[in-house]
Amino acid sequence: MTEPTPTSAYPRVVLPLTGHRACGPAWRCDRCGEPWPCPTLRAAPTDAARRATMIPEFSRLTRQAVRDLRGRPDGPDPIAIVRRFLWFLPLTDSEARAVALRLR
Ligand SMILES: [Zn+2]
Numbered sequence: 001m002t003e004p005t006p007t008s009a010y011p012r013v014v015l016p017l018t019g020h021r022a023c024g025p026a027w028r029c030d031r032c033g034e035p036w037p038c039p040t041l042r043a044a045p046t047d048a049a050r051r052a053t054m055i056p057e058f059s060r061l062t063r064q065a066v067r068d069l070r071g072r073p074d075g076p077d078p079i080a081i082v083r084r085f086l087w088f089l090p091l092t093d094s095e096a097r098a099v100a101l102r103l104r
Helices: 009-017 040-042 048-067 078-084 093-102
Strands: none
Touching: 048 078, 078 093
16 A cells, blocks of 8 residues: 655544544444544644644544434434544533534
8 A cells, every 4th residue: 555645634644543544434443443533543643733734624524423423322422523533622512512513
């Protein structure tokens, strides 16, 4: 597998942890099987510049995950999904709720 060039935003975020990816509707890490974004990915260091590149991508993923996971019998509620997918942002409860409402 060839790695994408570091010029696009998304690979810059994920590439140091190649394989720790997921997609809907299950949102479990391909590598470790944990709910994604998995602990390994979340433990990766970020800085302000990296977080700025992550916001649009993870906002899109959060919206998709809310649609996939909402209403599942044992699934997380939309606020928990927002906190999980936007872990790198310091959201208060009311801010997370506001984001969840916007992503419906
Ligand atoms: Zn993982």
